[in-house]
Amino acid sequence: MKEANSAVQIDRSIGDFAYPEVHVRDAGAGLSEKTIHYISDVKEDPDWVREFRLRGLKTFLEKPLPTHWASKDLEAIDFDKIRYYLAPGTGAKRSWDEVPEDIKRTFERLGIPEQERKFLAGVEAQFDSEAVYSNIKKAVGEQGVIFVGSTEGLKNHPEIFRKWFGKVIPIGDNKFSALNSAVFSGGSFIYVPPGVKVKHPLQAYFRINAENFGQFERTLIIADEGSEVTYMEGCTAPKFNTTTLHSAVVELVALKGAKIQYITVQNWSANVFNLVTKRGLAHEDAQVKWIDCNIGSRLTMKYPGVIMKGRKARGHQDTGAKMIHAADETTSNIISKSISIGTGRATYRGLVNVPKHLKHCKNNTECDALLINATSRTDTYPTITVRGTGNAVQHEASVSQVSAEQIFYMQQRGLSQAQAMSLSVNGFVNDLVRQFPMEYSVELKRLIELEMEGSVG
């Protein structure tokens, strides 16, 4: 068993290709007030947004890095070398022939359509999905749903946008939310009117021609009373970035009785620092559900949170998590599954807080980690504060290996060791993957098979 495991090697380098950058309009490297004014000028920001950005910059410069608990690796980020704004339409070009064979094979195996492959491989800076996007936009538009880029949102719908923007995650929440507040561009703005249940998941994927996946995207979703919406971002295929810092802010507001489900699947290349602040505000009877699947990256720090502000609000998520109970009868559920391969390291960091004098709050946290190789590593650091009686909070975590008995059993029945291994890993994440929309869960399963295959035995 051990020998077999040590043979598992995942080639993370497949995402590491670079190409010459030719940016017609960019803000140059480094960050100063000039950069902010430049971004605001190019984007034709209203004055309040410009001020918001400047406040963000000030806070960013003042705040220290979270050094006392976070990975020292953060100190490797050189903020002066980062380009904070690239104008749309100025992305780099290269031809399909330049795309490495193994990447093409990955796309092939994942069953990604030709056109999307080109976008993902960086051959086309923008994925032309105008038709799909306008269909979706039309379909939901009839119900009064607004589904646009954040820039368009703040310009055309200021009355809704301004009310909630920066309210769930204030500028000063942390150093990286401040940075995002200063230089944000891209991301989505969604408003779902009262009682409207959006049938199809809204996918950032289909909107990316309007504005590229940003480094500093800003997403704001508001589900009005009794409405329901599912939003998806990212995709299972490896995503290639020339930039090394991705720092998004995602704010969700679920008003009374509303339901928001936010699904992320990300596969960053190994040079990317993925530092994302995500938080949902659940009003009375509302439900916010985060499903977050992270593959790759150099360091991902992301703790989606839910503030349960109204009675009976509910939250659900996986990976690092933050649950603040702020009203009676609130329920939160955290399920985290991690798989560490090679020298991979998965860390769960959670916060559950049930403050004073609340009644009948419940939290359930489960963290399961699967270790594939002898050099793999996993950590769990939950923090749980409960005050008073009448609440029930439980946290459980386990760490295990793929069971030798399972592998033996499957090999007995004629499966190769690699197949057995991949089946076993898929089984480990199955109850979570099942929650994804069909195409995603199929892609994700294939991706896991791919990661395991050729690396065992």
Place this chain on the structure above:
Amino acid sequence: MSLVAHDEVTQAGSILFGPVDSRGPDWFRDQQRAAWKQFESLPKPTRKDQAWRFANVDLLDLTPFKFGGTLSDHDRAEILDQSRGLDEVAGRLIFAGDELVHRDVISDQLRQRGVIFQPLERAMVEHTDLFRKHFMSQPATLGSAKFAALHQALVSSGTFLYVPRGVEIELPIEIFHWLAGQNAAVFPHLLLVTDELAKVTVIEHFRSAHRQSPGFACGVNDLIAGPGAKVTYVCAQKWGENVLALQINFTKVEHEASVKSLNLHLGSRYSRFESLSRLTGEGARSDLLAVSIADGIQEFDARTLQDHACPHTTSDLLYKNALNDRARNIFGGLIRVEPHAHFTDAYQKVRNLLLSDDAEANSMPGLEILADNVKCSHGATSGQIDADEMFYLQARGIPPAIARQLLVSGFLNEVIERIEERVLADHLRKLIEEKFAR
């Protein structure tokens, strides 16, 4: 930076004047001076330190505390009278304000077989090699490095217990530490070294002569279990209600050795307990048990590390806390499986029972796993007394107050039951009942 500037200190005999001329040999006094320098240079903990997260660090003001002066005859008589623990023991030491006030020596038979049971200051002269090898050999890494340095600088007595190869001491060894006098400080120390296949049980009592008197206790224990040794260590902490207490325990478990430690926390205003258990040989096993009952404005702060440095080792932590009134509890624990420490079994379970609306439980159970062939799990729960169970007992005519006490005792008893020595377990149950009766 020192905790306070020296010119703020006005009282004679303040512990913040540094080491007094101790009776120890030169090398020991050199160590004490070095430790004092370290104490002064280390920063005062803040809540921003992960190791002190949630802790009420403002309580750690050491300015009022001074070395215990001479004990009055009345106090001495009172302490000797009150030092009642187990009926039958293999040996007993009673310390009051770091002064040894009474000893019941071990039997001739045990002495002839090589067992050493004596005050620390004698051991450092008579058994220098053993002492120097094990005395505070492990740096305090769970947050209290500053206080470990303070202890080393100011420790003047304590217990040295050595159990040689193959010797099994059937009856427990009992140690009392008493705080006596207003603002007194004590620095209890236990250095326990067991050789191959030795077996010993130790119980330590921490008590105050005057329930209301403020005091400061800063203790360190070194528990060394040699190959195949079996050590049971029980601590019954019953400091007075205005006492500030810090206890730093280091346990080393060598191959095939087994250490079981249980800490019962009942007294003090603020009590912090750091426990590092390092498993260094195959087949080593460490059981870390604790029970706390906090009421009033008590704050109990426990930080633990189960450090698996070798393959085929087992550790099992079970902490149960009952919290009443405005009491607070903090648990910060980590299971660390070092690279290549495969076939590790490590468990960690913390359960908090909240008995009032103002009680607060903070739990930070952690895992750091750097090897893959392991079985590790941890769990932390916070809840309250089950309404159905209350109903059941009341339906059978048991008044609510008693029913509640029964349920809390039952909840805590799961931990006490893990102590195999019946007299010890019974004694701990008795202490728990006394706290309820108050």
